[in-house]
Every structure is written in structure tokens, then in C-alpha cells.
Amino acid sequence: MAEHSEDSSVTEQIEEKPRGPPSSSSSSDSEGEKPEPAPSVLKAKVYRLFGREKPVHHVLGGGKPADVMLWRDKKISAGVLTGATVIWVLFEVVGYHLLTLVCHGLVLSLVILFLWSKACTFINKSPPRIPEVSISEEHAVKVALTLRHEINRAFAVLREVALGRDLKKFLTVIAGLWFLSIVGSSVNFLTLVYILFVTLHTVPVLYEKYEDKVDATAEKAMAEIKKQYAIFDAKVLSKIPRGPLKDKKH
Incomplete structure (x- = not known):
């Protein structure tokens, strides 16, 4: 009887014992498997040049111009680049003038076209199909609005720099204009446009191909530039006397 009572008490203790966490093997497995971070977190940690958050194709405006610059259709891109090179050779090497060339x-x-049309009437063939070329109002308005937006944005940046609110932006704009003046004194306008055209048809496609390596190198370069700017600010810019700047609230 004593043994029976002891067995019954043990069984009652086992039944009353609360259910604990899973076994040690399952807990060790769960501890061994670390949860993978969300793709958005990984993407947020990746440094992109100029703070880019969208693909290169979208940054370039998308559509056919971006396809041409990124060599989506190699025939069209090669044809455009060849045409620009021929125009540059005619103007700079051969010495053609714009009005003469046109x-x-x-x-x-x-x-x-005139001789072709006349020849077709003699041999009883259909004349050449010459497409009607016209600029639609929609495209003209779109170009004008885009140009207006970019000009207004440039004026806004120049005004902000002139007001002296951002010393860093002031130094950046001055350095950029100084660099453009040096380039403009070295080459003429057409050669500069051709260089920019070739750059737009080579740099974006190379960047898209090697963007991870370029972004990693750019991150290190930007960190070094910020470090040097902080030293320059502490030693030089902070010692420049400035008057009180009060922003007016409208």
C-alpha cells in the first residue's frame, strides 16, 4: 500500500508539472539557425553612388534614350555614336561649318530623291515613300517643361549659394565652375559636347556592369573626402569670422 501511494503521488507530480520549452535538441537547432535579415535591411546598408536608390536605367530617365545610353540595342547605340563621331570629324578635322554642312x-x-522620283515615273514604279516629319505639340511642351524645370533648379541652387547659407555647397559650386572654365579654355564647345556625348554612352554602361565594385570604392573615397573636409573645416573655415545669419520666417 505504501508503494502504491508513492507511485500515485509521483504520477500526480508528473501530470501537474507544467509543460516547459521544447527539448534541448530543438532549442539548439533553433539557436544554431540564425534568422536571415530582411532583403530591405541588406539593401539599406549598401552604399550607392550619389545616394542612388533606383536602377541606373530609371535614373537616366528610362525609355529609348536610356536604352541607347546603356546599349540595350547595340546596333542603335553604335549607330548613334558613329554618327556623332562623323559629325565631330567633319567639323573639327575637315573644317566644315554648320551652315555649309546643313x-x-x-x-x-x-x-x-528628285532623280529617284523622276526615274520611277519612266520605269512605271511607285515613287519613294518619304515620311512626313513633324514635331508634335505634346513633345514640344514636354521638352520645354523639362528645360524650364532644370533652369529653375539651377537658379535656385545659385540663389542658395549666393545667400551664404551652405558653405560646403558654395565651395562645391565654385570648384565646379572653375573646373569648367579650365576645360573650356582647353577645348572648344563642340569638342566638349562630343566628349560629354561619348561619356554618356560609355560611363553609364560600365557603371551598371561594375556598380558593386565602383560603389565600394566610392564609399571609401567619400569617407576620406569627408575626413579631409572636417580637418579643413576645423583648421581654416571655422576660423573665418561670420556675421549673424537670421532666417526670416514667412
């Missing part, structure tokens, strides 16, 4: 091109095109 007039000669129109004369040659009109003579060829």
Missing part, C-alpha cells in the same frame, strides 16, 4: 546635306538629299 546646306550640302539638304542639296544632296533633295537631288537624290
Whole structure:
């Protein structure tokens, strides 16, 4: 009887014992498997050049111009780059003038089309199909609005710099304008436009291909630039006397 009572008390203790956490094997497995961070967290930690948050194609405006600059269609991109190179050679190497080139091109095109149309009437064939070229009002308005927006933004930046509210932006704008003046004194305007055109057709596609390596190098460079700017600010800029700047609230 004593043994029976002891067995019953043990069973009651086992039944009354609360359910604890899972076994040690399952807990060790759960502890061994670390939860993977969300893709958004990983993406937020990646440094992108100029604070870029969108793909390169979207940054360039998307559509056909971005496709041409990123060589989505190699034939069209190569044709555009070849045409720009031919124009640059004609103006800079051969020595053509813009008005002369336009007039000669129109004369040659009109003579060829005129003779072709006349020849088709003699051999009883359909004349060449010349498409009607016209600029739609929608495209003209879109270009004008885009140009207006960029000009107004440039004026806003210049006004903010002139008001002396941001010393860092002031130094950046002055350095950029100084650099452009040096480049402008070294090459003429057409060569500068051609260099920019070639740059737009080579740098974006190379950056898109090697963006991870470029962004990692740019992150290190920006950290070093900020470090040097902080030293320059502490030794030079902070010692420049400044008057009180009061922002007016409207």
C-alpha cells in the first residue's frame, strides 16, 4: 500500500508539472539557425553612388534614350555614336561649318530623291515613300517643361549659394565652375559636347556592369573626402569670422 501511494503521488507530480520549452535538441537547432535579415535591411546598408536608390536605367530617365545610353540595342547605340563621331570629324578635322554642312546635306538629299522620283515615273514604279516629319505639340511642351524645370533648379541652387547659407555647397559650386572654365579654355564647345556625348554612352554602361565594385570604392573615397573636409573645416573655415545669419520666417 505504501508503494502504491508513492507511485500515485509521483504520477500526480508528473501530470501537474507544467509543460516547459521544447527539448534541448530543438532549442539548439533553433539557436544554431540564425534568422536571415530582411532583403530591405541588406539593401539599406549598401552604399550607392550619389545616394542612388533606383536602377541606373530609371535614373537616366528610362525609355529609348536610356536604352541607347546603356546599349540595350547595340546596333542603335553604335549607330548613334558613329554618327556623332562623323559629325565631330567633319567639323573639327575637315573644317566644315554648320551652315555649309546643313546646306550640302539638304542639296544632296533633295537631288537624290528628285532623280529617284523622276526615274520611277519612266520605269512605271511607285515613287519613294518619304515620311512626313513633324514635331508634335505634346513633345514640344514636354521638352520645354523639362528645360524650364532644370533652369529653375539651377537658379535656385545659385540663389542658395549666393545667400551664404551652405558653405560646403558654395565651395562645391565654385570648384565646379572653375573646373569648367579650365576645360573650356582647353577645348572648344563642340569638342566638349562630343566628349560629354561619348561619356554618356560609355560611363553609364560600365557603371551598371561594375556598380558593386565602383560603389565600394566610392564609399571609401567619400569617407576620406569627408575626413579631409572636417580637418579643413576645423583648421581654416571655422576660423573665418561670420556675421549673424537670421532666417526670416514667412
